[in-house]
Amino acid sequence: MSLELRGVRKAFGPVVAVDRIDLVLEPGTFVGLIGHNGAGKSTTLKMITGMLRPTEGEIRIGGIDVFADPLEARKRFGAVPENPALYEYMTAREFLQFIAEVRGASGIDDALALTGLGADADRLIREYSQGMRRKTALAAATLGDPGVLVLDEALNGLDPPSAASVKAALRAKVDAGALVVLSTHVVETVQAVADRVVMLAHGRVVADEQTADMKPGELEHLFLERLEASRDAREHA
Amino acid sequence: MTGSPLLAAWRARTRNRLRADGPVPTLLSWLGTIAALALAAPIVDEMFMGWLAGPPAAHHDAILALLLRSGIVITGWVALDTYTALIRDGDREILALWPIDPARTVRFELLRLAVSHLWLVVAVGVLFLPLLALGPLLWALAVVHTLVTGVLALSLSAAVVLLAVDASDSPTWRPLLDLVRGQNHPAQAAFIYAPALVLVIGGATSFAAATGVTRTLEGQPLGVLLLALPLVLAAAVATRVPGLARRNWFRAGHVMAEVDARYALIEDQEERLGVYLDWTARFLPPRVAVYALRDLRHGWRQRRTWVTGAWLVGLAALVASWSSDPVATGRTALVVAAGSWWLAAVALRLAHDEPEFLQAWLPPDVREQAVARVYVVGLWLAPVVGLGALGTLFWKGVAGFAVVVGVGLVSSGVAALAAVLLARRGGLVVYGPLAAVAVLSTAQGVLS
Structure with a gap:
């Protein structure tokens, strides 16, 4: 399932958070979205998931306009927001059961196993650490095998074994034809897992590269170079 | 979980909350309500029931005045809570990410609101106990009046706040909203005035139902029909709510995000200016x-x-x-x-x-x-x-x-x-x- 952003711009009053992004992301791709703090990553992902409406432009998931047909669009993606909102007085298992019923899906135990939440699945979410909350949101996002996974800083706060297990599971989903979009500000994470990297700086796409041909450290160098160039361009403007 | 997932989730959360926190917080909230009622009863008696000791000729107008006031309080209360539940509730942040039919979500929220506001009818029944001095029929009709007013307020509020999403987003309404919005974001103006619109329509219908109470007491059959008027109107409005929910429930989140971003800018300015006192x-x-x-x-x-x-x-x-x-x-x-x-x-x-x-x-x-x-x-x-x-x-x-x-x-x-x-x-x-x-x-x- 593809994801298309056409001329997407988001302004909050005088502040332009995202400035005319054009992207076509193909199925079977692991896309890393990187950028400095305030680059527009979260705003872009919030627009993709229909939580924020673009000031201009359109976003389609599997050909469905996210804002014209919000219900159908939501059937096509699973998402983990930057700060996942969960029911505090539910256990992770109950929350997953709820989402599974909403999606008409099954596979709760698989989702729990993917994130390594199994042992804590019957504790209340309000007792969870940030990492465990993120694992719960990740497990929920994967229920029903949606064609597109939109993950905002979803690996932050995960312990190394869980992060490795999640990365492997996400890679398996990509190999099976899913599109995964993962935002992060950790360049090494992107270089390790992504097939394609989209770099944002000051609300604009400043690089869109395949990672396969990159040498270790090259992505970080590119990131810093493009960020500097973007800063210079803004100062001159 | 079977049936409505939202209802099942609500039950699970209620059960878990009781297990985790014990019954004390619930009991305390009930005790608080009972204490507030105990405090309010003598004040209501003193301020609004003095006419009971007066001449019977004054009873008709006094009953109308009393029921109109209680109707307005109930309508306003329900209107504000409906706005919160459908537009601003914390659950929106959780639910808006998932493919949940908005019509089901709104129906569930209205059911939850109805159940959680039933105590208002009981409270009014307690505050109206002095009416028993004129017979149990008046007291019972007054309680029924409260109930039907509440039902209309719920249905009407749902329709009006969902329509407010259209108004807040429409260039046609923009000039009017600009006139009345003050310092608020234009989109917020529609939501500010939505409860007022509910209050006007609900208040007028509640008054008609109050005349139904007095006519029933006078033995006129038309009285029961007037008393049932809010229910008829509520049912008619309720048929429009699912369509409005499907069109506007997700959109409401976008509108609120714009409004919040605007307030964030204002708060930044306020940060520089200082705070009250x-x-x-x-x-x-x-x-x-x-x-x-x-x-x-x-x-x-x-x-x-x-x-x-x-x-x-x-x-x-x-x-x-x-x-x-x-x-x-x-x-x-x-x-x-x-x-x-x-x-x-x-x-x-x-x-x-x-x-x-x-x-x-x-x-x-x-x-x-x-x-x-x-x-x-x-x-x-x-x-x-x-x-x-x-x-x-x-x-x-x-x-x-x-x-x-x-x-x-x-x-x-x-x-x-x-x-x-x-x-x-x-x-x-x-x-x-x-x-x-x-x-x-x-x-x-x-x-x-």
């Missing part, structure tokens, strides 16, 4: 002023309803004082005392809000913190005492003024001190009963 801190000793400023800022930003609520309670005290009635002074003093004890509980919230890292990193001077907090809470309570005293001065002269000021200063001072001291040990469990005893003692003193 912060100028008063400059007159305090520096070591106390630091804590007072922190509380003034925190209260204004995080607990603003409590802070601005003091002006509303002050307004209630002014209304209570605005009469030549001999008991007006005592009534005002009671409103001032009850309002002070109620609002001073903000100190419990302030203590609860204190971030652990601040407690760990800032070496706290407990005594100066407490002095600052008593000062800040007392300052916020000033409108309650001030407005009540002002009205009493106008109608009763200096003697009445002195009574209200005396009761107000003692109540607000003791309440603020008690709330600050009990915030760390005891909390609401001790403060609640203490407040109830203090207010009941004040009532006994000032009304006798």
Whole structure:
């Protein structure tokens, strides 16, 4: 399932958070979205998931306009927001059961196993650490095998074994034809897992590269170079 | 889980909350409601039931006036809560990410609201008990009137707030909303006026239903039809709600995001300009002023309803004082005392809000913190005492003024001190009963 952003711009009053992004992301791709703090990553992902409406432009998931047909669009993606909102007085298992019923899906135990939440699945979410909350949101996002996974800083706060297990599971989903979009500000994470990297700086796409041909450290160098160039361009403007 | 996933999730959360927290919080909230009813009953009796002892010729108009007022209160209450549940509720953040049919979500929220507001009907039934003096039929019809008014308010509010999403997003409505929005975001204006529209339509229908009550009492068959009018209107409106929900429930989130972004910009400006009453801190000793400023800022930003609520309670005290009635002074003093004890509980919230890292990193001077907090809470309570005293001065002269000021200063001072001291040990469990005893003692003193 593809994801298309056409001329997407988001302004909050005088502040332009995202400035005319054009992207076509193909199925079977692991896309890393990187950028400095305030680059527009979260705003872009919030627009993709229909939580924020673009000031201009359109976003389609599997050909469905996210804002014209919000219900159908939501059937096509699973998402983990930057700060996942969960029911505090539910256990992770109950929350997953709820989402599974909403999606008409099954596979709760698989989702729990993917994130390594199994042992804590019957504790209340309000007792969870940030990492465990993120694992719960990740497990929920994967229920029903949606064609597109939109993950905002979803690996932050995960312990190394869980992060490795999640990365492997996400890679398996990509190999099976899913599109995964993962935002992060950790360049090494992107270089390790992504097939394609989209770099944002000051609300604009400043690089869109395949990672396969990159040498270790090259992505970080590119990131810093493009960020500097973007800063210079803004100062001159 | 079977049936509606939303209902099953709600049940699971309720069950888990009871298991995790025990029955005490629920019992305390019920005790709070019962205590509030016990306090309100004599005031309602005094202010709105005096006509029962008057000539029967005046009963017709008095019943209409009473039911219109209760209908407006119920409609306004339900309208605001419906707006919160459908547009602003915390669950939206969780649910809006998933492919849940908005019509089902709205239907579930309305069901939840209906159940959680049933106590209002019971409360009105209790407050209307004096009507039994004119026979059980009047009391029963008055309770039914409350119920049908509430049902209409629920259905109508759902339709109006969902339509407000259209209005907030429409260039056609923009010029009108620009005229009435004041400093608010244009999109917010539609939501500000939505409860008012519900109040106008619901109030007019409630009045028609009230005439149904009086006609039924007079034995006219048309009366029952008029009493049922809100139900008919509610059913008609309810048929439009699923379509509106599908069109606008997701959109409401986008509109609110725009509104919040605008308020964030305003708050940034406010950050530079300071907060309500912060100028008063400059007159305090520096070591106390630091804590007072922190509380003034925190209260204004995080607990603003409590802070601005003091002006509303002050307004209630002014209304209570605005009469030549001999008991007006005592009534005002009671409103001032009850309002002070109620609002001073903000100190419990302030203590609860204190971030652990601040407690760990800032070496706290407990005594100066407490002095600052008593000062800040007392300052916020000033409108309650001030407005009540002002009205009493106008109608009763200096003697009445002195009574209200005396009761107000003692109540607000003791309440603020008690709330600050009990915030760390005891909390609401001790403060609640203490407040109830203090207010009941004040009532006994000032009304006798």
